[in-house]
Amino acid sequence: xxxxxxxxxxxxxxxxxxxxxxxxxxxxxxxxxxxxxxxxxxxxxxxxxxxxxxxxxxxxxxxxxxxxxxxxxxxxxxxxxxxxxxxxxxxxxxxxxxxxxxxxxxxxxxxxxxxxxxxxxxxxxxxxxxxxxxxxxxxxxxxxxxxxxxxxxxxxxxxxxxxxxxxxxxxxxxxxxxxxxxxxxxxxxxxxxxxxxxxxxxxxxxxxxxxxxxxxxxxxxxxxxxxxxxxxxxxxxxxxxxxxxxxxxxxxxxxxxxxxxxxxxxxxxxxxxxxxxxxxxxxxxxxxxxxxxxxxxxxxxxxxxxxxxxxxxxxxxxxxxxxxxxxxxxxxxxxxxxxxxxxxxxxxxxxxxxxxxxxxxxxx
Amino acid sequence: xxxxxxxxxxxxxxxxxxxxxxxxxxxxxxxxxxxxxxxxxxxxxxxxxxxxxxxxxxxxxxxxxxxxxxxxxxxxxxxxxxxxxxxxxxxxxxxxxxxxxxxxxxxxxxxxxxxxxxxxxxxxxxxxxxxxxxxxxxxxxxxxxxxxxxxxxxxxxxxxxxxxxxxxxxxxxxxxxxxxxxxxxxxxxxxxxxxxxxxxxxxxxxxxxxxxxxxxxxxxxxxxxxxxxxxxxxxxxxxxxxxxxxxxxxxxxxxxxxxxxxxxxxxxxxxxxxxxxx
Ligand SMILES: Nc1ncnc2c1ncn2[C@@H]1O[C@H](COP(=O)(O)OP(=O)(O)OP(=O)(O)O)[C@@H](O)[C@H]1O
Ligand SMILES: [Mg+2]
Numbered sequence: 001x002x003x004x005x006x007x008x009x010x011x012x013x014x015x016x017x018x019x020x021x022x023x024x025x026x027x028x029x030x031x032x033x034x035x036x037x038x039x040x041x042x043x044x045x046x047x048x049x050x051x052x053x054x055x056x057x058x059x060x061x062x063x064x065x066x067x068x069x070x071x072x073x074x075x076x077x078x079x080x081x082x083x084x085x086x087x088x089x090x091x092x093x094x095x096x097x098x099x100x101x102x103x104x105x106x107x108x109x110x111x112x113x114x115x116x117x118x119x120x121x122x123x124x125x126x127x128x129x130x131x132x133x134x135x136x137x138x139x140x141x142x143x144x145x146x147x148x149x150x151x152x153x154x155x156x157x158x159x160x161x162x163x164x165x166x167x168x169x170x171x172x173x174x175x176x177x178x179x180x181x182x183x184x185x186x187x188x189x190x191x192x193x194x195x196x197x198x199x200x201x202x203x204x205x206x207x208x209x210x211x212x213x214x215x216x217x218x219x220x221x222x223x224x225x226x227x228x229x230x231x232x233x234x235x236x237x238x239x240x241x242x243x244x245x246x247x248x249x250x251x252x253x254x255x256x257x258x259x260x261x262x263x264x265x266x267x268x269x270x271x272x273x274x275x276x277x278x279x280x281x282x283x284x285x286x287x288x289x290x291x292x293x294x295x296x297x298x299x300x301x302x303x304x305x306x307x308x309x310x311x312x313x314x315x316x317x318x319x320x321x322x323x324x325x326x327x328x329x330x331x332x333x334x335x336x337x338x339x340x341x342x343x344x345x346x347x348x349x350x351x352x353x354x355x356x357x358x359x360x361x362x363x364x
Numbered sequence: 365x366x367x368x369x370x371x372x373x374x375x376x377x378x379x380x381x382x383x384x385x386x387x388x389x390x391x392x393x394x395x396x397x398x399x400x401x402x403x404x405x406x407x408x409x410x411x412x413x414x415x416x417x418x419x420x421x422x423x424x425x426x427x428x429x430x431x432x433x434x435x436x437x438x439x440x441x442x443x444x445x446x447x448x449x450x451x452x453x454x455x456x457x458x459x460x461x462x463x464x465x466x467x468x469x470x471x472x473x474x475x476x477x478x479x480x481x482x483x484x485x486x487x488x489x490x491x492x493x494x495x496x497x498x499x500x501x502x503x504x505x506x507x508x509x510x511x512x513x514x515x516x517x518x519x520x521x522x523x524x525x526x527x528x529x530x531x532x533x534x535x536x537x538x539x540x541x542x543x544x545x546x547x548x549x550x551x552x553x554x555x556x557x558x559x560x561x562x563x564x565x566x567x568x569x570x571x572x573x574x575x576x577x578x579x580x581x582x583x584x585x586x587x588x589x590x591x592x593x594x595x596x597x598x599x600x601x602x603x604x605x606x607x608x609x610x611x612x613x614x615x616x617x618x619x620x621x622x623x624x625x626x627x628x629x630x631x632x633x634x635x636x637x638x639x640x641x642x
Contacts, residue, residue, distance in 0.1 A: 057542050077545040090543040094561045103557075104547035155547070 006069045008033045008159050008191040009054055014063030016049050023049040025215035026063070031159070031193060033068075036185050038194045038202040041212035042238070047195040048087075050212070051161050054193065056080045068158060078107070083152035085162040089144050091136035097123065097147055098132040104155040122154040123147075125184075142173045149184070159191045166201065178205055199239050203227070211235050232357045236278040243281065243326045246359065249273040255356070257301075259322045264298035267356040274359040281329035283353035286317060286339070289346040300348035305339050319347055394620070401613035408608045418614035428615060431599035438510065438585075438595060439578040442517035447571045449518070450525025451563075457526070458533040459541075475523040484587035487516045491588060508590030516588045517578045524577060525570035532566025565633050572630035576623055 009031040016024040024046040031037045039047045052058040053065060056077035065072055072080055083104065092100050102119035106112070123132060126146040136144055145165060152160055165181070166174045182205050185192045196202050202209050203223040210220045211234075219231045230236035237244060247255040249269045254262050255277065265277060285296075292300045303321040315338055317328045328347060332338075339345060401419070405412025422428055456462075457469055475483065495506045540562070544554035582597045589598060596619065603612050 055546055057546065077542070078548045078550055082546075084543070084546045086539050086543055088537075088539065090537065090539040092540060092543070092558055103544070103549075107544075107548040107550075107553060151547070 006033070007031055007066075008035070008068060009193065010064075010066040010069075011050075011054075012064045012066075014050075014053065014060045014065055016046070016053060016058060017061045022215050024053070024060075027212075027215075027217045029210060029217060029220065031191055033158075033191055034189045036182065036192050036194065036205060036207045038196060038206035038209045039212060040196060040199055040202040040209050040238075042197060045212040046215040047197070047212055048163055051084070051163055051193060051195050054159070055082055055084045055161055057084075081158040082161055083155050083157040085145075085148045085152050085160065085165045087163045087165070087167060089136075089148040091144060091147055091151070093136055096133050096135055097128065097139070100136065100147060101151045101154055103151065108155070119150075119154055122150040125153075126150045141169055142177065145169065145177060149181075153184075153188065153190075157190065159193060160185075162192060162194045164195055164197070166196075174201075181205065203239070211238060213238075229355060230278065230357055233276050233278075233359060236276070236355065236357050241281055241327065243279045243284075245277045245279065245324070245326070247275050247277050247356075249275055258324070261301065261322075262298075263301070264351060265354055265356055266351075269356070269358070275356050276359050278355045278357060279326070279349055280353070281316070281327040282314075284326065284328045284347050284349050286319070286328050286330055286345055286347050289344065292346050292348050296348040296350070299351055299354070300346050302344070302346045305341050305343045305345060307341055308338060310338070319345070321347070397613055397620070398617055400610060401617045403610060403613075406610065408610055408613065418610050419618075421611050422614045422618065425611070427599065428596070428611075431594050431596040434510065434513075434593055435579055435595040435597070438514050438517055438593075439575050442514050442521055442578050443571050443574040446518045446521035446525050446574050447567060450522040450570060450574075451529050451567055453522065454526040454529035454533055455559075458530050459538070472523055472526055475520045476527070480581075480583040483520060484516075484584040487512075487519065487584060488587045491515075508588055508593070510593045512588040512590065513585055513593050513595065516584050517581065520581075520584065521574035521578060524573050525567075528570035528573060529563055529566045532563045532569075536562050565635070568633040569630045572626050572633060576626040576630070579619070579626070580623060 007030040009029070011027055011029040014024060014027050015022065027046075027050065029050075039050060041047055049058060053060050054067070056072065056075055056079070059074045067080060067082060092103065095103070098116060098119055101123055102112075102115040105115035105118060110118075120129075120132065123129060126149055128143060128146055128150070131139065131143070136147065139147065145168075148165070162181075166177050169177060178201060181192070181194075194202075194205065203226075206223060208220060208222050209226055211218045211226065213234050219226060219235050221229075226235060226239045230239060233244060236242050245257060247257050247263075247265075249267060249271050250256050250262060251271055252268070253264060253266055255265045255267065255275065256262055257277075263277075267275065269275060289302055301321045303319040303326070305317050306320050306325065307318040309316045310332065313332060314329050315332050317330070317339065319326045319328050326347065400408060400411070402414050402416070403411050404415035404417065453468075453472060457465065457472065478486075491508065491512050498504050498506060536559075540558055541554050544558040545551070549557065579595075580597060581595075582601055585595050586598050586601070589595070594602070596615065600612055600615050600619075603609065603615075
């Protein structure tokens with residue numbers, strides 16, 4: 001209806017308050033059509049509230065919310081072209097699977113025969129054929145999950161909202177469903193907005209991820225950007241594992257670590273700024289002290305190994321550098337001997353693999 | 365060791381005797397009542413051989429029949445109204461947060477706690493004042509009768525209905541209604557197709573409870589009843605005052621049977637599909 005570049009969901013300066021609690025704080029967000037978009041953050045950060053505002057189950061206190069260019073601010077949920085997969089599925093216990101799945105179509109006024117036909121098609125798509133007559137409590141958790149998906153997708157929503165849809169499943173089933181969800185999304189080409197507090201799940205499934213904390217949107221980007229270029233300490237810490245080393249900016253090339261060591265770390269911050277250097281365990285190299293390559297002299301530290309954990313495909317060393325322990329993960333190569341605890345070694349890293357984030361304030 | 369065992373044995377024995385006594389205490393009167401309702405003797409407590417005469421008299425006695433018909437009319441009508449009002453009140457209190465929510469919550473339990481006599485006096489006072497007012501202002505004259513009895517029954521039944529329905533609503537996940545709304549159901553349709561079917565056992569249970577209470581009530585009814593609005597329990601009460609006849613036994617047995625049946629149905633209804641809302 002509008003030009004092609006219209007976002008599926010467009011959130012502008014949206015705030016949601018519950019009494020004194022600010023659940024969502026001035027969030028700006030564009031979700032593209034056909035995108036697999038994850039909202040990631042710790043418990044209570046406002047993910048569900050954001051999702052519920054898109055669904056119309058909650059109305060924003062301030063700001064504008066558009067779905068495909070249409071302002072939906074206080075439109076009731078039944079008037080919005082979106083559907084939700086609820087955290088605990090919320091299947092209707094008094095209806096069988098077929099009636100559950102055809103509910104949305106029936107409410108839209110589709111006649112019973114057409115609705116049943118389309119529902120059956122969807123039930124087959126999520127591989128539940130033959131279970132149409134069962135009640136929800138006669139299905140396993142994974143099957144209920146798929147009913148919830150079918151019940152939402154049969155309405156051909158323009159955006160599908162999923163609130164921790166895999167939260168209640170065990171690990172194996174969870175991984176299967178991740179793959180299944182992802183391929184379903186590709187097949188249908190519908191935008192999925194997926195809420196989770198599991199960063200690994202978000203990283204593996206999503207085109208883009210929004211990281212939230214305390215109602216604020218900290219960063220939006222693709223998994224690689226979030227992993228390698230976090231905007232602040234919180235994101236760096238939340239996405240994947242990392243070593244966060246406190247430091248002070250000396251100049252635009254150098255920072256000073258806690259024990260006075262200067263290391264090379266190009267950064268845009270004014271001298272004296274408190275920062276943290278994020279070093280991923282797998283981007284740190286380890287070796288004898290005299291083995292530090294000359295080009296890495298200015299990005300190295302000496303330390304003592306305090307523990308060694310062998311993980312099969314890799315070895316994780318805990319290295320004490322004077323004032324703090326760092327985690328270092330190196331591939332386990334057959335035939336190459338490993339260091340023992342107590343060994344005095346050096347660690348170094350590539351000049352491009354560190355990442356400097358402001359220490360205070362989540363917005364940088 | 366052995367002493368404790370003996371003590372335990374003693375305690376057990378005492379408890380068993382106690383249980384037996386309690387049951388005797390409970391059920392002996394009922395057994396006697398039922399037995400003497402079949403006794404062919406004009407004195408209530410004397411066995412004169414088996415007869416169905418008293419039940420026949422129950423069926424033929426015009427006064428009893430009138431009272432029964434009043435009882436049924438009042439019970440059915442007051443139940444119908446109180447189910448509608450009680451369910452609506454339950455929905456409002458359980459699903460909507462509004463100012464004074466807590467206050468109304470407490471108010472709703474009041475009729476359950478208030479002694480019958482107090483309630484009766486309150487209702488009587490209320491109707492008297494209302495009738496005086498209507499007479500003085502509009503010149504319309506009302507008298508106590510079927511309407512006052514029914515209104516009083518509605519007044520106390522609402523509480524019972526809404527307590528039972530609320531228990532059901534509280535156990536029902538609110539997300540289900542949201543899911544219905546998300547699936548294009550209007551508020552009304554969400555209620556009609558999701559909420560209502562799920563609380564129906566509670567509504568039916570509440571209705572049966574209201575029916576039972578209405579059929580059993582003596583105290584309140586007696587205060588607000590007028591000529592021609594004597595219910596069966598009130599009639600029985602009147603009979604006793606005039607002197608006991610075994611006819612009372614027969615009427616009582618019928619009322620007892622009806623009450624037990626209704627309470628059982630009510631329990632069954634409340635339990636029905638209890639597992640599905642978890
Ligand atoms: N209806 C409500 N009334 C009052 N406060 C609420 C309400 N809903 C949410 N909140 C508050 O808003 C904040 C954000 O809640 P929200 O449910 O969006 O978090 P979440 O990110 O989904 O967390 P989780 O991962 O635990 O589900 C929390 O502090 C929560 O207590
Ligand atoms: Mg949540």
